[in-house]
Amino acid sequence: MSSAGRSTRSGRESSAPTDTAGLGSTRARLVGARTGVLADAIVAVVRAARAVGRAFGQIAGRLGSVITPLGWVVIAAIPIALASGYALGWLELVAIGWGALVLSLVAVLFLLGRAPYRMSLGLPHRRAVVGQSARASLTVDNGGRRRMLGAVLEVPVGGSIVELALPGLRRGATHEETFSVPTERRGVIPVGPVRTVRGDPLGLVRRELSWSEQLELVVHPRTVSVPSTSTGLIRDLEGAPTRDLTASDVAFHALREYQTGDDRRYIHWKSTAKTGVHMVRQFEQTRRSHLVVALSLSTHDFASEAEFELAVSVTGSLGVRAIRDGRTVSVVVSTITPEFAKRRLYAVRPLATHMADRLLDDLAVVDASIGALPLRDMARIVSDGTPGISVAFLVCGSRTRTSELRAAAASFPPDVEIVAVVCDPDAAPGMRRLAGLNVLTIGYLEELRLALSRSAAVA
The missing domain is CATH 1.10.287 (Helix Hairpins)
Structure with missing residues (x-):
């Protein structure tokens, strides 16, 4: 060779x-x-x-x-004090050992029993938007036969603890508390379960009792209302005839002789009567707009967390608009290679697009990763695995080089309109035309709406 x-x-x-x-x-x-x-x-x-x-x-x-740090010290002191006291003949150490043992046994007694509370934790809305106020409610009912003393309730909310003061309740009484749930970050925030804390006065032991189920608040990324997909770039593609011929469509092309398997509904009877041979209609296949929004999850494409969050919001805005317009849309993200994988996974993961809320639910939990496919590899997989693409939005960050954008655009057929949305808060916003694609640079989410509105006006 x-x-x-x-x-x-x-x-x-x-x-x-x-x-x-x-x-x-x-x-x-x-x-x-x-x-x-x-x-x-x-x-x-x-x-x-x-x-x-x-x-x-x-x-x-x-x-x-259950055991506090002080409790561990007391438990460790029991064998040490008893062994040393009896070995050395020190009555003081023996007394300390037996005293620590008695304190430990008494502390265990404070953990026994359970108050007859009935608690119900509720979320009026299971979904929220980043920065939007969200509240949860807690209803406490005394189902016992005697008056219950006041207590302090703890409600885990994400990574923090919300403490609520519960007053004393007489038999059959009900108390309701409301508290806010922080929504500064996108994601799924676990709320609950509600718990009470029981322990001894010295703080040797601490027992947490759960009283309700755990709820989840899904915090969606922030989105903006972009122009309808019936205008601008996509309007020019919808319904345009192509050179592909098909047996059924709108744009008539020509007549040909009937072949086995053709639909008899498209037989042209006047031409058949003239020629004596069955003739059927042939059509030019018209284009249906199939939008693809591809979001890179690779840290290779983003310089900061702010860029990635902006890219997630851009993806949600474009996907939600297409879903509400009734368009055929596919939203995909990079597949993340497992930590101990022998080879990189070359695939993309589709997100739910049958409902806008389901799409935002999926986007709420995506995270950037060093093991995710970069944009240039995603483009090739999307082009090969998604037939009939008319418009492709490639969403990335400032670290994606121009050469990589060109390579990504080259993976698609020539008749596909490619729009690369580069999220870069430090760059001047605008749109420029490169070989085979449009590059839209935005620094804020509102600039996406303005840029698409200008393109719709020009079209």
Whole structure:
């Protein structure tokens, strides 16, 4: 084989989608591209060590949730004081050991029993938007036969704790409290369960009792109302005839002889009567607008978290507008390669597009990752796996180079309109035309609406 042939073959092998170059996963950092027995053994040892660490962590967490640091000191003092006291003959140490034992047994008594509360935690709205106020309600009912003393209730809200003061309740009385749920960040915020804390006066033990179920508040990314997809770029593509011929459509092309399997509804009877041969109509296939919105989750394409959050909002705005217009739309994000994968995963993950709320639910939980596919690889997969694309929006950040945008646009057929939305708060907003695509640069979400409105006006 010639050297040119060998170099061509090696070039194809090096660009095959089974390499681990740039994988960025834990396995790649441990063993690189090695796949032998030794490499698998190293990965297995690391995974086993992590599993053992998680098991010990769970056990320690359960004990730590009941015994306080002071309680651990008292428990440790019992054998030390008793053993030292009896060995050295020190009555003081013996007294300290037995006293610590008595305190520990008395502290356990404070953990017994359960108050007859009935609590109901509610969220008036299970969805919210970033920055929008959201509230939760708690209803407490005394279902016992005696008056209950006041208590302090704890409600976990995300990573924080909301403390509510519960007054004393007589038999059959009900008390209701409302509190706010922070929505500064996009995501799913767990609310609850409501719990009470019981413990001894010295603080040796602390028992948490749960009284309600855990609810979830889905915080959607912020979106803006963009111009209808019936205007501008997409309006020019909708209904335009193509050179592809089909047996049924709107744009008439010509007549041809009937062939086995043709639909008899399209037989042209006048021409059939003139020629004596069955003739059927042939049509030019018209274009239906199929929008694709591709969001990169790779940290390679974004310089900051603010850029990524802006890109998520852009994706939601475009997808919601297309869904409400009744268009055929696909919203996809990068697939994230697992931490211990041997090879990078070359795929995209579709999001729900049958309802606007479902799409925003999916966008609420997406996160950028070093193991996600960059935009240039996403474009090739989307082009190969999504037939009939008419308009493709590629959403990325400021770290995506112009050469990468051109390579992404080259993956699509020539008749597909490509719009790259670059989210860069530090750049001047505007739209420029490159070879094969339009590049729209925005720094704020409102600029997306203004830019699409200008393109609709020009069209």
